[in-house]
Amino acid sequence: MSIAAMMLPEFDQEMANTRKALERIPEAKFDYTPHAKSFTMIGLATHIKNMIGWLVDTLKSDSFDIQPVGAPPYKEEPAKSVAELLESFDKNVKAARSALEATSDEAFGAQWSLLSGGNVMFAMPRGAVVRGMILNHVIHHRGQLTVYLRLNDVPVPAIYGPSADENNF
Numbered sequence: 396m397s398i399a400a401m402m403l404p405e406f407d408q409e410m411a412n413t414r415k416a417l418e419r420i421p422e423a424k425f426d427y428t429p430h431a432k433s434f435t436m437i438g439l440a441t442h443i444k445n446m447i448g449w450l451v452d453t454l455k456s457d458s459f460d461i462q463p464v465g466a467p468p469y470k471e472e473p474a475k476s477v478a479e480l481l482e483s484f485d486k487n488v489k490a491a492r493s494a495l496e497a498t499s500d501e502a503f504g505a506q507w508s509l510l511s512g513g514n515v516m517f518a519m520p521r522g523a524v525v526r527g528m529i530l531n532h533v534i535h536h537r538g539q540l541t542v543y544l545r546l547n548d549v550p551v552p553a554i555y556g557p558s559a560d561e562n563n564f
Contacts, residue, residue, distance in 0.1 A: 398503045398522055399495050406495060409530060410488045413443060413537050415552035416544065417484055420477055424547050436543050437473045440480055443536050445471055447487035450529050453507055453521060454494040460510035495525075 417440055425437035434442065452459055462468040474480035503522035508515050519527075541551050541558075550560035 398500050399498050402495055402525070403492070406492060406530070409534060410447070410492075412552070412554045413533060414481070414484060414488075415554070416537050416540050417443065418477065418481060419544055419549050419552065420480070420540075421547065421549060422477055424543075424549075425473070427543060427547060429543065429546055434539075435473070436540070436547075437480075438471070439536060439540055439543065441471050441473045443533055443540065444474070444480060444484040444487055446529055446533050446536070447484065447491050450491040450525060451487075451494045453524050453529060454498050454502070457506070458508040458510050460513065461516075462512045463510075464513050 420436060420440055425435060427436045428434065433439075449459070459469075474483065498521075503520065503525070505521050506518055507521040507524045508518040509524075509528075510516060537554075541554070544551050551558040553561040
């Protein structure tokens with residue numbers, strides 16, 4: 396079985412669970428933040444949907460520079476509505492899934508680097524970046540988002556089992 400074939404069922408499950416959390420964000424709470432150092436709710440949600448897009452870039456390029464010399468740094472523009480957020484998320488998921496399906500085991504083993512101003516911040520096999528720096532990162536931030544939902548009395552979806560709000564088992 397290929398690496399991609401092993402990753403796709405988990406990818407599908409995690410993206411479905413992530414979408415369940417994103418679709419519950421109340422637009423009236425976009426600016427909510429639990430702490431001055433935390434993302435706003437929409438900033439966190441935008442970061443999550445953008446990370447799915449990073450998966451495509453990671454699989455199709457050898458590096459990404461967050462502050463390229465002579466060009467503007469990477470910046471995330473918050474979604475303006477839940478509908479916009481979900482439309483972009485769905486588009487990113489579809490593209491990411493296609494990119495995963497098309498990636499050979501050899502390509503997963505190739506080195507990939509994150510750069511800042513042309514300097515290597517880290518380098519590791521592409522498959523490790525996809526799993527660790529993208530999928531795990533999405534799951535981490537989705538967990539944060541569910542806390543934001545709870546703190547705002549929004550029902551938290553069941554993700555790996557029942558939540559206090561949903562007992563689907």
